[in-house]
Amino acid sequence: MSLNTPSRLEKILKQGNLAVTSECGPPRGSDPAAVTSKGALIKDHVDAVNITDNQTSTTRMSSLAACIHLKQMGIEPVLQMVTRDRNRIALQSDILGAASFDIHNMLCLSGDHQSFGDCAQGQNVHDLDSMQLIQTVRLMRDEGKFLGGDNINRPPKMFVGAAANPFADPFEIRVPRLAKKVACGVEFIQTQCIYNLDKFERWMEGVRERGLDEKVFIMAGMTPMKSAGMAKFMKNRVPGMDVPDEVINRLSGVPKDKQAQEGIDICVEAIERLRECKGVAGFHIMAIEWEEKVPEIVERSGLYPRPQV
Template sequence: MEPRTPSKLEKIMAAGHLGVTSEVGPPRGADGAEIEHKGHLIKDYVDAVNVTDNQTSVVRLCSLASCIRLKQMGIEPVLQMTTRDRNRIAMQSDILGAASFGIHNMLCLTGDHQTFGDHPMSANVFDLDSVQLIQTVKLMRDEGKLLSGFEMKVRPQIFIGAAENPFAGPNVELRALRLGKKIAAGAEFIQTQCIYNIPKFKEWMKIAVDKGYTDKAYIMAGITPFKSLGMARYMKTKVPGMDVPDNLIDRLKGVPKEKQAEEGIKMAIEMIQELKEVPGVRGFHIMAIEWEEKVPELVKGGGLYPRPQV
């Protein structure tokens, strides 16, 4: 695949390297320095950094402003955008604003329902869904048009990303079809939900390869290290769409409490090593939740360091 945008992430994967991204969750306050601090921690170990958009419907410093901060530090941002809080007018406007600052990657999401967050009483929008947001960005970039049909003089240059959860319902077949749907809509890279159930992920990848989806989009495997047994259990039971097999829980159980974090990192590194060999995997999306300082260790341990220069 030839790169179509100035995105560094796209260029790296187009050149045949495994791409590496990570994410930064903005603070629940106006402290911009916190984003910069987190950015510094991972800067040299990833190709681009996602910034979450009011993740789990909790109000946080906005993704766009955070992305601009990262960009000004010389870090390549991936603007996450959910359709929950903004209609097509606001989203297209934000896309143009992001492009004007040279933001060249976006992750298009529907977003968690607001019942999970700190404002469950709020109205939601959902004018578009994730697939339609992908279509919108593609239309803006490739045809230079807004959804209204208005033609722009300067088009946004954006490498279009989407998320997919191989482990959500109803079955792996449908989840693969939905991946296909996102790619048909225009998604060029896919960051998956955190992978713990490797056999199921491989099943999903196989369908993706067989259907030719992997020829059209870069699949980046989602990795989240366990910090503790408690976290693993929480992910298994409380987080929607998360599939944590018992053998992983048992492995953490077999380790004394003070060694569980270390074991969690070890397990994540082993996972990266194993997933590298899965046909169709073109990169990793490392989500070290409130544990950004561990990203360098994971990237090195996974044999993904140093990052290629393009």
């Protein structure tokens, strides 16, 4: 086993374990406790924690600062970076900043359009796109070079991730699109929240046909539903989300005060099914503002205790 970085996530995946990651959204304020308290809830149940980067284009504490808070409490962070808000100077600079704190994972994203957030009248940057950001980090790490060609003193040691949405349209390019990201040098993938398991498995078939599962670690994205209302919102309002009616019906079929538990059950059952899917290398559990439920999901899915590496 050869490791490219000191990342614990990389090590766990390369040792053949099913990895578990989760995510925390930074606060809309400067209180570090908002990050550290979430971190403390899930610390022992996950291998690494993503910190989102101004998700849904709403201004929040910076992803890098929140990652540092996690790092200082012994949690391994995954720095999410969107290309929406920073040009190539700022992106490279923040990568170096993260590396200076020995942050060893990052996730390269384009980011939601700013019209969804609190600064709809702002500019977007998109100097690079997510694939080009992957290439940039790999260049910085592997060649020790900036995009401009100069050498980097102490290159960043980043394990490079990206997102994949098996459910966005058009479906036929979803596998080729992953192949492109792999060609750019991505090492792990965290997928969009999966509710349509059949469609996800069809996508994975295509992924295996091209041998992509041998080249990249695919972590299945899981978000437990808190209620039937949330399921309907995700289905109708969140772009690129595929929530089958069975999921909504199952949640609607139980009393309101039991729906949250039903949502957890659905999530655990999905993990149990997908861990058998060849090519799934782990799970990315995004319990949005519901981090306290992550330990239960991890334990009930048989993913606890986490390997010590």
